[in-house]
Amino acid sequence: MVERESHLLWGRRLFLHIEEVNAAPQVHVQPGKLLLRVRPGSSVEQRRRILAAWYRSEVRMACLDDFVLHELAHLRVPAHGHAFIALLHAHLPSSAPWPVGLRPI
Numbered sequence: 001m002v003e004r005e006s007h008l009l010w011g012r013r014l015f016l017h018i019e020e021v022n023a024a025p026q027v028h029v030q031p032g033k034l035l036l037r038v039r040p041g042s043s044v045e046q047r048r049r050i051l052a053a054w055y056r057s058e059v060r061m062a063c064l065d066d067f068v069l070h071e072l073a074h075l076r077v078p079a080h081g082h083a084f085i086a087l088l089h090a091h092l093p094s095s096a097p098w099p100v101g102l103r104p105i
Helices: 044-074 082-091
Strands: 006-009 012-020 026-030 033-038
Touching: 026 044, 033 044, 044 082
Parallel strands: 012 033
Antiparallel strands: 006 012, 026 033
């Protein structure tokens, strides 16, 4: 794990910036960068664990949002047809055109 290492988050390329601070570890997304704040002297393995835990948290929240939206859409459209997909598109933020589970490969 090195400074300016490239990471992908929700389809966007971000460059890792590492800041050593005397505070609890934190991860922040800023325009074009992923800011990892760690304690001075933290090992590469500790930094990897912090970042991996943060990624899991991000994915969990996105999946939960998508799941709730998916189930609410079924209250109006029971099947997974074109009307269902159109309804999802109408209510998704513009930065996320597809829910996590429906993204085309």
